Amino acid sequence: MTQKILAAAxxxxxxEAGQLIEAKLDLVLxxxxxxxxxxxxxxxxxxxxxxxxxxxxxxxxxxxxxxDIKSAEHCKCVREFARRNExxxxxxxxxxxxxHALLPEKGLTVAGDVIIGADSHTCTYGAxxxxxxxxxxxxxxxGMATGKAWFKVxxxxxxxxxxxxAKWVSGKDVIxxxxxxxxxxxALYKSMEFVGDxxxxxxxxxxxxxxxxxxxxxxxxxxxxxxxxAENYIKEHSDKTYTIYRADDDAVYDAKYxxxxxxxxxxxxxxxxPENTHxxxxxxxxxxxxxxxxxxGSCTNGRLDxxxxxxxxxxxxxxxxxxxxxxxxxxxxxxxxxxxxxxxKTFIEAGAIVSTPTCGxxxxxxxxxxxxxxxxxxxxxxxxVGRMGHVSSEIxxxxxxxxxxxxxxxxxxxxxxx
Amino acid sequence: xxxxxxxxxxxxxxxxxSGWIFxxxxxxxxxxxxxxxxxxxxxxDNVDTDVIIPARYLNxxxxxxxxxxxxxxxxxxxxxxxxxxxxIVAEKNFGCGSSREHAPIAIKAAGVSCVIxxxxxxxxxxxxxxxxxxxxxxxxxxxGIEAGDEVEVDFDSGVITDVTKGTSFxxxxxxxxxxxxxxxxxxxxxxxxx
Numbered sequence: 001m002t003q004k005i006l007a008a009a010x011x012x013x014x015x016e017a018g019q020l021i022e023a024k025l026d027l028v029l030x031x032x033x034x035x036x037x038x039x040x041x042x043x044x045x046x047x048x049x050x051x052x053x054x055x056x057x058x059x060x061x062x063x064x065x066x067x068d069i070k071s072a073e074h075c076k077c078v079r080e081f082a083r084r085n086e087x088x089x090x091x092x093x094x095x096x097x098x099x100h101a102l103l104p105e106k107g108l109t110v111a112g113d114v115i116i117g118a119d120s121h122t123c124t125y126g127a128x129x130x131x132x133x134x135x136x137x138x139x140x141x142x143g144m145a146t147g148k149a150w151f152k153v154x155x156x157x158x159x160x161x162x163x164x165x166a167k168w169v170s171g172k173d174v175i176x177x178x179x180x181x182x183x184x185x186x187a188l189y190k191s192m193e194f195v196g197d198x199x200x201x202x203x204x205x206x207x208x209x210x211x212x213x214x215x216x217x218x219x220x221x222x223x224x225x226x227x228x229x230a231e232n233y234i235k236e237h238s239d240k241t242y243t244i245y246r247a248d249d250d251a252v253y254d255a256k257y258x259x260x261x262x263x264x265x266x267x268x269x270x271x272x273x274p275e276n277t278h279x280x281x282x283x284x285x286x287x288x289x290x291x292x293x294x295x296x297g298s299c300t301n302g303r304l305d306x307x308x309x310x311x312x313x314x315x316x317x318x319x320x321x322x323x324x325x326x327x328x329x330x331x332x333x334x335x336x337x338x339x340x341x342x343x344x345k346t347f348i349e350a351g352a353i354v355s356t357p358t359c360g361x362x363x364x365x366x367x368x369x370x371x372x373x374x375x376x377x378x379x380x381x382x383x384x385v386g387r388m389g390h391v392s393s394e395i396x397x398x399x400x401x402x403x404x405x406x407x408x409x410x411x412x413x414x415x416x417x418x
Numbered sequence: 419x420x421x422x423x424x425x426x427x428x429x430x431x432x433x434x435x436s437g438w439i440f441x442x443x444x445x446x447x448x449x450x451x452x453x454x455x456x457x458x459x460x461x462x463d464n465v466d467t468d469v470i471i472p473a474r475y476l477n478x479x480x481x482x483x484x485x486x487x488x489x490x491x492x493x494x495x496x497x498x499x500x501x502x503x504x505x506i507v508a509e510k511n512f513g514c515g516s517s518r519e520h521a522p523i524a525i526k527a528a529g530v531s532c533v534i535x536x537x538x539x540x541x542x543x544x545x546x547x548x549x550x551x552x553x554x555x556x557x558x559x560x561x562g563i564e565a566g567d568e569v570e571v572d573f574d575s576g577v578i579t580d581v582t583k584g585t586s587f588x589x590x591x592x593x594x595x596x597x598x599x600x601x602x603x604x605x606x607x608x609x610x611x612x
């Protein structure tokens with residue numbers, strides 16, 4: 001499927017794994033950390049400006065609202081660049097959100113698109129049948145100037161998903177299970193292609209979560225077939241034209257895995273790699289793991305489904321004494337909807353705090369930094385050494401359901417323990 | 419061993435062939451960089467971009483400021499010990515995680531002349547080439563070289579020599595266009611020079 005999209009974007013009938021191609025880009029994305037470096041590089045290119053002001057998205061979201069003077073300067077640099085080049089899709093505080101939740105919601109990413117973003121989690125849009133991948137700032141600069149990027153066509157790994165996940169098992173558990181199974185370099189340079197009748201049992205938010213973490217196994221992208229649910233999502237959010245590609249029956253894969261979603265259990269990745277996974281059953285056999293903080297949010301798990309699940313767990317209950325529980329709706333629209341549904345009230349009554357959209361704590365920026373030796377259960381995507389604060393702090397990656405239940409219990413737990 | 423670009427350049431330079439002025443410009447300042455020699459800092463699997471340059475320092479994009487914190491969370495003494503020209507050798511999946519170009523920028527600004535690993539994460543690989551940091555995949559070298567060894571790398575041939583141990587390894591040689599990108603100190607200068 002990835003190869004078909006890339007062939008079309010390169011103006012070729014067919015491409016094969018390993019081939020170097022130059023493809024036309026439908027969208028180039030950057031945030032407040034990566035864009036300033038790209039803008040500096042672009043100034044050096046002596047480019048006349050951007051290739052298409054409608055096909056660039058600039059989303060200050062990492063250290064926004066500005067956490068300090070240096071961050072403010074970075075944001076100012078992006079803001080002024082956007083103004084100078086009349087960038088249509090620049091999102092100021094008040095209209096912004098975490099980039100990978102925001103762009104699909106704004107209808108900027110649709111099936112068949114080729115998208116690069118100077119952020120590793122750009123692979124999220126594969127949930128909509130787009131080819132999207134993370135690059136660095138220099139590639140972003142070249143993309144903004146020329147509207148093109150070169151790619152080495154990736155080989156593919158096929159993941160056939162079957163069955164229906166149990167009540168508290170989500171897209172996060174599916175992808176953590178896969179990362180645990182193949183390891184953090186299990187799909188290095190490759191495309192992860194998801195197929196199978198189990199996909200119909202996954203919400204769009206589940207699929208965004210799964211595609212989002214393709215990079216955590218080294219993948220170039222993760223991509224889902226476009227079914228009725230995905231097409232409805234695209235139609236609801238976008239008026240862009242889209243193209244649906246389907247994998248050939250005789251498509252070539254480097255490896256094939258089948259995953260029975262009904263057999264999956266709530267899964268947690270222990271420090272300090274996303275591949276260190278344990279099911280809740282294994283965790284119950286261990287000594288209880290006491291935690292200090294819970295974060296529910298990020299480009300991985302800050303969407304409406306995630307907040308609804310967390311609220312369902314927290315409704316009428318209270319977080320453990322001394323627990324800091326931080327909930328971050330990923331976009332303003334999600335924030336608003338969560339407010340209308342009463343989810344925010346549930347969170348606050350349960351003793352959690354609710355923040356404006358930001359990547360903040362996920363990468364140890366601000367809004368929830370960990371002190372020496374502290375432990376956090378987080379719905380984010382990485383648990384590397386020092387990722388959320390002090391080098392001796394620990395991050396346990398989990399689903400919103402596990403995170404919310406753990407906030408109440410004070411130790412790592414899953415909701416069916418009630 | 420084939421003639422290195424450095425020698426080739428000298429040779430052409432001596433002959434003063436006008437047609438080579440362009441290449442001379444593209445490669446200016448490159449001769450000292452097309453081979454690396456230094457003391458090895460050794461790391462294991464999955465060295466991620468968060469330990470190469472923690473996000474708490476990403477409120478700047480100044481290479482010198484970033485270099486101050488290079489490798490801080492995995493090797494607190496790195497910046498005290500590293501000398502210009504030194505070499506990082508690591509095992510699998512070096513540079514995994516974030517797409518931050520600040521990671522190879524910090525390594526380069528710290529004075530490191532080359533990174534050798536069994537494999538690299540793909541975004542890091544691309545970023546390193548784009549900013550002109552030489553990197554080479556070589557599983558045998560990643561296993562055979564130890565911390566503190568003196569190592570030489572010839573980018574033309576891809577040969578990595580462990581001077582301390584007297585061993586050598588065949589790494590992946592850079593194709594010419596990649597050598598030019600590195601010699602130009604990055605993709606943007608390379609494009610401008612074209």
